[in-house]
Amino acid sequence: MFDVAVVGSVNLDLVATTARLPRPGETVSGTAYAEHAGGKGLNQAVAAARTGAVVVMVGAVGDDEAGRRLRSIAENEGIDVDTVVVVPGSPTGRALITVDAGAENSIVVIPGANSYVRAGSVPDARVVIAQLEIPLDEVIAALRSARSSGARTMLNPAPAQPLPDELLELCDIIVPNEHELELIGGIESLLGRGVGAVVMTKGAAGAIVTVRAGTFTTERHQPAFQVTPVDTTGAGDAFCGSLAARLAAGDGLESAVRYAAAAGALATTIEGAVPSLRTHATWRSSWRSTNRRAAESRIRGDAVPRRPSRRVSRPAPRSSARAQRGRVRDAPRGSR
Numbered sequence: 590m591f592d593v594a595v596v597g598s599v600n601l602d603l604v605a606t607t608a609r610l611p612r613p614g615e616t617v618s619g620t621a622y623a624e625h626a627g628g629k630g631l632n633q634a635v636a637a638a639r640t641g642a643v644v645v646m647v648g649a650v651g652d653d654e655a656g657r658r659l660r661s662i663a664e665n666e667g668i669d670v671d672t673v674v675v676v677p678g679s680p681t682g683r684a685l686i687t688v689d690a691g692a693e694n695s696i697v698v699i700p701g702a703n704s705y706v707r708a709g710s711v712p713d714a715r716v717v718i719a720q721l722e723i724p725l726d727e728v729i730a731a732l733r734s735a736r737s738s739g740a741r742t743m744l745n746p747a748p749a750q751p752l753p754d755e756l757l758e759l760c761d762i763i764v765p766n767e768h769e770l771e772l773i774g775g776i777e778s779l780l781g782r783g784v785g786a787v788v789m790t791k792g793a794a795g796a797i798v799t800v801r802a803g804t805f806t807t808e809r810h811q812p813a814f815q816v817t818p819v820d821t822t823g824a825g826d827a828f829c830g831s832l833a834a835r836l837a838a839g840d841g842l843e844s845a846v847r848y849a850a851a852a853g854a855l856a857t858t859i860e861g862a863v864p865s866l867r868t869h870a871t872w873r874s875s876w877r878s879t880n881r882r883a884a885e886s887r888i889r890g891d892a893v894p895r896r897p898s899r900r901v902s903r904p905a906p907r908s909s910a911r912a913q914r915g916r917v918r919d920a921p922r923g924s925r
């Protein structure tokens with residue numbers, strides 16, 4: 590049994606840096622070039638593994654050099670890649686990223702082999718997490734397979750798109766950022782359509798955790814940890830991967846979210862996605878020095894994050910689908 594199964598994309602990110610982004614039809618000279626492992630699936634698998642979880646990845650790569658490199662990068666992180674299949678005749682997924690001097694970017698994603706992920710039979714894991722960079726039908730199949738084997742299910746709905754009730758009813762926990770939440774319908778609507786808990790991430794403003802518990806919902810604010818961000822790429826993936834790992838380790842939702850918020854904050858202090866993800870050991874030492882800086886700033890009288898706010902409870906939104914079935918599922922394990 591694995592701690593975490595990640596069902597999602599595996600990409601090679603090709604990053605060109607230029608003074609300014611080219612206009613349509615224009616060619617500009619670049620100033621730097623780099624290649625990184627990427628794809629939300631792989632990023633979150635690495636984040637979970639570096640948090641200490643035993644991780645399996647379900648995904649697909651092409652039969653090419655990029656695919657071989659990415660599989661071996663995942664293996665070096667201790668991730669089981671037996672279910673990362675090699676798709677003949679399709680390129681490994683790629684993201685072509687151009688970044689200008691002001692950190693503005695433009696991105697073209699070529700899904701390639703990610704379009705051929707088949708996830709109807711996910712290996713046994715305590716927590717199964719998926720994103721939306723693979724076909725929607727496969728995300729549904731993955732979470733259905735996870736539910737039937739008793740796993741806790743998580744969805745990071747990125748990139749956002751309208752989601753069918755069939756999928757939402759399979760989500761114990763959904764983790765959108767503010768923009769994604771707007772596109773998929775808002776907290777009340779998600780809880781009303783069958784989601785167990787919504788963890789909305791809000792960048793430097795932390796996260797809001799809303800849990801359905803019987804006929805009530807409880808809401809709690811997790812303040813962000815104070816850091817000096819260098820590059821916020823990968824904060825959401827660090828958050829999701831760490832959250833899955835800590836839930837698999839037996840933490841309750843509140844304490845897993847607190848850990849995830851710290852992992853998200855630390856990920857903003859180093860450039861890139863995968864390079865900014867911390868292992869549990871470096872997390873502890875990074876955090877000690879970050880706490881020292883926070884203590885120093887307290888002495889200087891700077892603003893410091895508030896302690897978690899008190900919970901508020903209010904009646905849960907009605908779920909017409911559930912009312913018809915005459916039952917309400919309990920809040921997810923460990924979420925209270």
Ligand code: ADP
Pocket residue numbers: 766767789790791792793794795796812813814815816818821822823824825826828849850851852853854855857
């Ligand atoms: P995404 O990358 O998906 O847009 P967010 O930007 O909301 O996700 O970041 C995920 C989490 O990482 C946040 O909920 C927060 O806990 C942490 N985080 C992100 N940016 C910062 C920041 N500037 N300072 C402190 N924590 C941050």
